[in-house]
Amino acid sequence: MKPRNKTGLYIHIPFCRSKCPYCDFYSLPPGAARGKTDAYLDALCDEMKTGARAAAFTGGERPAISSIYIGGGTPSAVDPEKLAQVLETAFLYYPVEAGAEVTVEANPASAGGAFFRAMKAAGANRISLGLQSAVDPERRALGRTADFDGVKRAVNAARDAGFENLSLDLMLGVPGQTAESLEMSLSRCAELSPEHISAYILQLEEGTPFYNKRASLALPGEDAVCGMYRTLVARLGEYGFLQYEISNFARPGFESRHNMNYWRCGEYIGVGAAAHSFYRGRRFYYPRDLDAFIAGCAPVDDGEGGTPDEFMMLALRTADGLIYKDYESYFGAPVDPKYLEGAKRIPEKYLRIFDGGFALTAEGFLISNTVIAGIL
Numbered sequence: 489m490k491p492r493n494k495t496g497l498y499i500h501i502p503f504c505r506s507k508c509p510y511c512d513f514y515s516l517p518p519g520a521a522r523g524k525t526d527a528y529l530d531a532l533c534d535e536m537k538t539g540a541r542a543a544a545f546t547g548g549e550r551p552a553i554s555s556i557y558i559g560g561g562t563p564s565a566v567d568p569e570k571l572a573q574v575l576e577t578a579f580l581y582y583p584v585e586a587g588a589e590v591t592v593e594a595n596p597a598s599a600g601g602a603f604f605r606a607m608k609a610a611g612a613n614r615i616s617l618g619l620q621s622a623v624d625p626e627r628r629a630l631g632r633t634a635d636f637d638g639v640k641r642a643v644n645a646a647r648d649a650g651f652e653n654l655s656l657d658l659m660l661g662v663p664g665q666t667a668e669s670l671e672m673s674l675s676r677c678a679e680l681s682p683e684h685i686s687a688y689i690l691q692l693e694e695g696t697p698f699y700n701k702r703a704s705l706a707l708p709g710e711d712a713v714c715g716m717y718r719t720l721v722a723r724l725g726e727y728g729f730l731q732y733e734i735s736n737f738a739r740p741g742f743e744s745r746h747n748m749n750y751w752r753c754g755e756y757i758g759v760g761a762a763a764h765s766f767y768r769g770r771r772f773y774y775p776r777d778l779d780a781f782i783a784g785c786a787p788v789d790d791g792e793g794g795t796p797d798e799f800m801m802l803a804l805r806t807a808d809g810l811i812y813k814d815y816e817s818y819f820g821a822p823v824d825p826k827y828l829e830g831a832k833r834i835p836e837k838y839l840r841i842f843d844g845g846f847a848l849t850a851e852g853f854l855i856s857n858t859v860i861a862g863i864l
Contacts, residue, residue: 494554496749497578500760501560502778505598508631512693514762514776515561529570531782533577535759541786545772553582555589555746563592564599568606575610589745591616596642597634604649614653615646621662622676629663643680653742655684661713662690663706670716678727683742687720688735689713714854721850732807734853751806753799766793796824801860809847830863
């Protein structure tokens with residue numbers, strides 16, 4: 489595997505004003521954080537200044553950073569001035585390239601003008617806003633406290649602060665959702681004129697409230713959800729959003745560079761509790777433990793990464809698919825014949841083979857795990 493020239497930087501903020509019933513990400517409400525928010529943010533800054541904890545994996549290198557992503561949790565749930573210091577520290581101690589994509593996640597219920605202005609002044613140029621649904625009863629079922637009017641206010645505040653790259657998150661298959669309510673969400677999304685939309689099918693993760701009461705949730709059936717996905721792809725195309733990955737759609741030129749780096753098997757450094765990294769062929773992560781991170785814990789070895797199988801699986805998440813010349817550039821060797829033979833076994837309805845590569849079709853995206861398993 490050839491060394492990568494650029495690297496993404498991920499910073500995890502594990503705080504939320506309340507925990508959504510479907511969420512399995514590592515995050516804590518204010519009570520569980522026990523007043524340790526500032527200590528955690530200071531620990532983030534200390535690690536970015538020194539790189540000491542991850543030095544066993546990075547060799548103390550400071551790679552060129554092509555994108556920064558501050559996620560959570562809910563970054564907008566903490567003091568914006570303190571969060572701005574975290575972002576400013578990243579710029580001070582990493583060689584961030586000019587024009588790098590710098591994303592901050594935000595919740596409409598906790599993000600106002602002061603938050604967006606602070607993020608803009610600190611160097612952010614992209615906001616990812618958690619919409620989930622534009623239909624208020626569905627939003628309440630998902631634990632979202634702002635109504636759609638609140639979402640519109642947050643979008644306007646981000647625009648007023650100077651953000652010209654805005655992404656909205658949507659969810660499919662949520663309690664009470666119908667084909668008609670999805671159409672409403674999509675049309676309202678279009679009215680907000682974002683540059684990017686991420687749309688994910690609800691997964692019931694073990695240990696979450698939704699999983700524990702799954703028998704009583706009014707969830708649409710599998711066929712209905714598949715129909716919603718097809719509608720989503722069609723409508724977003726009509727609204728000018730191109731599908732460039734299974735769950736991601738963008739106006740031309742606004743594809744998420746940070747996430748594309750993941751799907752191309754690029755390197756990234758994660759800082760914070762539960763943050764994962766992939767660097768120089770090794771994967772490592774920090775434990776899901778706020779106190780341990782504050783106390784100075786080192787990341788944990790998670791084994792080898794960037795294998796041919798992983799490269800192929802990640803590439804097939806994208807609309808471009810597996811491009812042979814990209815594989816050859818990454819590994820310095822031709823594409824493994826087993827992938828070519830495996831691709832020939834997949835029906836054309838799910839996989840298209842073209843000169844120079846192969847890619848999933850829209851129907852193939854719906855059963856991507858099955859198709860990829862068939863190739864392997």
